[in-house]
Structures are given as structure tokens and as C-alpha cells.
Amino acid sequence: MSRYERNFPAFSEEEFERIQHATVCVVGCGGLGGYIIEMLARVGIGALILIDGDVFEDSNQNRQIFSTEKNLGTPKAKAAAARVKLINKEVTTTYYHDFLDDENGSALIGEADLVVDALDNVPARLTLQSLCKEKDIPLIHGAIGGWFAQVTTVFPEDDTLSRLYAGEKEYDSKALGNPSFTPALAASLQVSEALKVLTGKEDILRNKLLYIDLLANDFFTFNI
């Protein structure tokens, strides 16, 4: 189909077929999640499961791509699903206006092949890592704060986020600010990483953290 012709030769026919048959669960449909969902829908992912218990509010509009002046109060997951339908009707989309937790998590994630962490707090990320471990699903982690962002890929055998956030009880996600450009960058890196995992490419960020300091224009990868 011509709508996908510019996906090639970045992907081979075989790789793109895998993408078209893949189901990705995006947990969080706000700053990171909006861009992630947009990119996955445009690239031609097979199915999306979208989870977020929040509704759009005024303070989301500086960065959350699915928020508008007209949809304040609308569930983020619902708005995301509507956007996907506008972009690409071929993507099978399921959304849940609910916060993921230990009890509902397994059912909400369902039969996803891969999960993307677009959450905004540390306890929920650790819960998500546990659920992905139980369900034997790879997890693509991304987080931002101010001018800084981080991305890593967590396989079910790993405990990367537990190590990364060792000692963290509560994280103040507003402490460094949430400007428009940082989530967009982290989201791009997460989508790239997700598609690499789905297509079996080798150089992924497993047991490595890509850390980005936009103030210093520094992209820094270290082993964790």
C-alpha cells in the first residue's frame, strides 16, 4: 500500500509484516504516550492497547499532543483511540480509561507482544515491570524530567527499573518541569526501540540506559 511506501527500506518486507501483526500496549496516554501512539499508528502497527485513567486538564496542553482546548475533561485513553482511528483505521485499537495496578494489570495488558512505559511516576513503573515479568513481555521504558530523558529496554528476565530507581519511594515528576520537546524526543527513541525489538534487530538498549541531557546536547549510554 502506498501509505506505507516510505517505511521502506528502513524495514524489510518481512520486518514490516511483523510490525503489522504485532500488538503493542502503551501504558500512559499523556506526554510520552501521545507521541508514542501517534508514531506507532502511523508506522502501521497491527494493534494498540491504550491504558490511562486520567482526563485531559489545562496543564497538559503544553506538551500532550492529543490534548486540545476543546477536549479538556476527556479521558486521555479515549482521545488517543479516537486519534488513532483518524490516522489509520487499519490499526485495531482497544482503550481502557483506568489506572493500571496489580489487580487489573494482567487483564488490561492482555495478549500484547510488547509494552511501552509512558507513565509519569516510579511506583506505577515498578508495578508495570512486575506485570511484564509475569506475562513474559518485553517493556520499553522511557522517562523525562525537564531537559533530561532516559530510555531503556527491559526483558522479562531483567530487573532494570528496580535497579535504576533503587531507593526511590516517591518521585516528584514535576520537580524539573515537563516541557514540550523532551517527551517528544524520548517517545521517538522508545518507538524506535520498540520496533527494533519487534523486528529482532540486535543493537537494543537492554541492560543499557540511554540518557539524554538536552542542555548539554549530551547523549550518554551506560551499562546498568
Add this chain to the structure above:
Amino acid sequence: MITVEITTIMGIKALMGGNKDQSLTLSDGATVAEALDQLCKTYGLPLHERIFNDAQQLNPGIVVFVNGCVIFALDGLETPLQDGDAVLIFPPVGGG
């Protein structure tokens, strides 16, 4: 004496004279705590307050890696350092 390579990023870098990387010379058998203490002596109270709480434990929001391994998986602040070790002082972000 041993020499270890200290790397830090983000807000911690600003508290260490803007240096992302620096070498630190320590006595044989020095620990992570001693390396951090030495840095705090060099750069003063703002760095100390960012890294340590009143109980001299790492503040929430500070993670230290030695050769890519988080110190909580080693001996914590008492992890001994070897000549040439790479120490990363890292404040993870968690927003979305």
C-alpha cells in the same frame, strides 16, 4: 593509591564545577562512601546536601553505579573501589 573515574550528569554535574568526568585519587581499599566524601569536601555543602541525607545515606533520587553495577547490588556505600573503576553518580528521571 588508586585512581577512579567519576562521571556525573544532569544537576549533579553543575554541583561539581560543571565537570562531567573527573579522576579521583584515593587511598588503597577506599569505598564508594569515601569517594563521595572526598568529592563533597572538594565541592562543598551544596553537593553534600544533594547526595546525602542526615543519616549519611544516599538521598532519594541519587543512584551510584560502579562499573555499570548499581551499588545496592554490591555492598552499598561500603563497596570497595579498585584502581581504574568507573563510578557513575546518576539522578534518574521519572516523569512522562
